[in-house]
Amino acid sequence: MSTPRLDRLVIVGASLAGLRAAQSARKAGFEGELTLVGDERHMPYTRPPLSKDLLAGSQTVADTALRLAKLEAGWRLGQPAAKLDRTAHQLTLADGTTLPYDRLILATGCRARQWRGPGAELDGVHTLRTVEDALALKSALTPGTRLVIVGAGFIGCEVAASARKLGLEVTVVDIAPHPMLPLGAELGARCAALHERHGVQLRCGVGIEAILGTDRAEAVALSDGGELAADAVLLALGAEPNVEWLAGSGIEIGAGVVCDATLTSTVDADVLAAGDLAAWPQALADGQPMRIEHWTVAAEHGTAAGRNALLAPEERLPHTQPPYFWSDQFDCKIQSVGLPMLADRLEIVDEEPDTGRLIATGERHGRLVAAVAFNHARRLMDYRTQLAESVGAAR
Amino acid sequence: MKVHVDMNLCQSHGECAIVAPDVFHLGDDDVLVWHDDVPEDRRAAVEEAVNACPMAAISIEDE
Numbered sequence: 355m356s357t358p359r360l361d362r363l364v365i366v367g368a369s370l371a372g373l374r375a376a377q378s379a380r381k382a383g384f385e386g387e388l389t390l391v392g393d394e395r396h397m398p399y400t401r402p403p404l405s406k407d408l409l410a411g412s413q414t415v416a417d418t419a420l421r422l423a424k425l426e427a428g429w430r431l432g433q434p435a436a437k438l439d440r441t442a443h444q445l446t447l448a449d450g451t452t453l454p455y456d457r458l459i460l461a462t463g464c465r466a467r468q469w470r471g472p473g474a475e476l477d478g479v480h481t482l483r484t485v486e487d488a489l490a491l492k493s494a495l496t497p498g499t500r501l502v503i504v505g506a507g508f509i510g511c512e513v514a515a516s517a518r519k520l521g522l523e524v525t526v527v528d529i530a531p532h533p534m535l536p537l538g539a540e541l542g543a544r545c546a547a548l549h550e551r552h553g554v555q556l557r558c559g560v561g562i563e564a565i566l567g568t569d570r571a572e573a574v575a576l577s578d579g580g581e582l583a584a585d586a587v588l589l590a591l592g593a594e595p596n597v598e599w600l601a602g603s604g605i606e607i608g609a610g611v612v613c614d615a616t617l618t619s620t621v622d623a624d625v626l627a628a629g630d631l632a633a634w635p636q637a638l639a640d641g642q643p644m645r646i647e648h649w650t651v652a653a654e655h656g657t658a659a660g661r662n663a664l665l666a667p668e669e670r671l672p673h674t675q676p677p678y679f680w681s682d683q684f685d686c687k688i689q690s691v692g693l694p695m696l697a698d699r700l701e702i703v704d705e706e707p708d709t710g711r712l713i714a715t716g717e718r719h720g721r722l723v724a725a726v727a728f729n730h731a732r733r734l735m736d737y738r739t740q741l742a743e744s745v746g747a748a749r
Numbered sequence: 750m751k752v753h754v755d756m757n758l759c760q761s762h763g764e765c766a767i768v769a770p771d772v773f774h775l776g777d778d779d780v781l782v783w784h785d786d787v788p789e790d791r792r793a794a795v796e797e798a799v800n801a802c803p804m805a806a807i808s809i810e811d812e
Contacts, residue, residue, distance in 0.1 A: 731761040731779040
């Protein structure tokens with residue numbers, strides 16, 4: 355078999371997954387031309403502080419910069435990718451520039467899901483994904499301001515906690531019956547109690563009809579006929595993968611870019627994917643491909659894809675580490691490993707009612723698929739090891 | 750090589766303890782414990798821990 359030419363590695367996406375892919379490829383000995391393309395004009399930065407420390411003022415924008423070490427790469431920033439021509443092995447950017455590649459890593463991530471109902475365009479209505487979003491939201495978070503957050507997932511709950519600490523009046527609305535939906539009803543109730551204890555008004559099981567106001571958001575109209583006065587509104591409705599630009603490329607798109615366990619596109623061995631947009635087989639879910647939007651998944655994917663991109667398809671290693679996430683809300687660090695959203699049974703196995711520390715495990719068809727901890731990091735580690743071993747995850 | 754962890758940043762995620770369990774581990778009180786003088790042949794693992802840390806709390810100080 356002849357060795358295919360591998361002089362040019364292009365990575366589309368210049369956030370965590372893209373950066374880790376570039377670092378990993380260099381570390382694995384890639385000496386060719388390495389280019390990163392990013393639609394944001396910033397060098398890579400880390401997003402978790404955007405809903406927490408950056409809003410609270412305990413971190414600055416400069417603190418969010420990811421360390422590059424001595425990465426040798428070309429950067430095309432502020433320029434989204436527009437088209438992929440796999441036959442020509444060529445990428446076209448929005449400004450018409452073309453970039454030829456031998457191997458390509460797709461890491462264009464997600465964007466905040468938009469809501470297109472009445473009033474979505476009013477001033478004072480925010481979403482949170484980028485550093486610009488965070489700075490705009492931060493400027494609205496002044497003490498005494500009434501903030502309505504639509505969506506009680508990670509971003510909604512974390513911003514609620516940050517905003518309460520800053521002295522805002524905070525109401526969180528979600529159509530779901532409890533906050534942090536993937537954690538199930540029992541842990542969701544614990545999350546609800548946590549927020550209520552810290553003065554967050556929770557309105558679960560209610561949707562929104564419209565955002566009301568003449569120029570600025572003044573109120574949110576609810577599906578139950580109620581109205582919430584608001585000085586600022588955050589729409590925290592989750593994220594959508596940036597895959598539209600791949601239309602016509604022939605890349606298989608499902609929940610995201612569909613990959614095999616080595617993060618290789620199902621239709622093209624020269625194209626790999628990493629991070630939020632990659633849908634790859636979950637060993638804990640009978641191989642069902644899923645997208646997972648966790649910081650650590652993006653970092654691990656980047657590292658794996660950067661290494662795998664240099665190898666022939668049959669030499670590539672699968673990525674099987676069970677997904678891990680954390681979320682800081684008030685004095686509670688929520689950590690999870692595995693796939694709690696797929697558990698058919700999620701029960702608390704150990705709890706200290708005085709401190710709120712707890713451990714819960716999730717099973718699917720009688721098999722352990724997840725563990726969740728509240729302020730119990732050491733115990734969660736044991737489950738991480740156990741779950742990793744159960745799927746044969748190699749390091 | 751010397752391994753430094755900024756304990757003002759560390760939040761006990763344990764990523765480092767997964768990639769380099771011989772260098773880092775979480776104590777029973779959830780606080781990270783680590784060897785600060787690590788043999789050179791473990792550099793790759795520690796570098797992986799540096800990249801895996803969500804808080805960017807780990808650094809390597811070369812003599």
